[in-house]
Amino acid sequence: MGREAHGKAPVGTGSAAEVAPVIAVPPGLDHFLYGLTDEMGQAQREQLFAVHRGALIDVAHRYLGVGGSAHGLALLGPENARTASDPSWVIQ
Numbered sequence: 001m002g003r004e005a006h007g008k009a010p011v012g013t014g015s016a017a018e019v020a021p022v023i024a025v026p027p028g029l030d031h032f033l034y035g036l037t038d039e040m041g042q043a044q045r046e047q048l049f050a051v052h053r054g055a056l057i058d059v060a061h062r063y064l065g066v067g068g069s070a071h072g073l074a075l076l077g078p079e080n081a082r083t084a085s086d087p088s089w090v091i092q
Contacts, residue, residue, distance in 0.1 A: 030036040083089040
């Protein structure tokens with residue numbers, strides 16, 4: 001074995017199961033179940049990748065900084081007299 005071949009694996013050593021991609025979700029399932037198109041998913045990916053480091057740090061300081069609340073609670077359903085009369089509940 002020559003010096004230039006050191007550290008290189010021969011082609012074809014892996015089995016098909018090791019190199020074949022695995023499809024986690026059948027194509028079209030998200031559209032069928034949730035009405036989500038591939039274009040909508042791509043738009044969300046692009047929005048996530050467009051976020052820069054400074055924005056992430058700003059949000060972390062704003063919501064997770066000292067004195068901030070790192071938890072919340074939401075109730076879904078009809079209006080409730082007990083929560084409506086309690087000033088600690090914000091009803092939207």
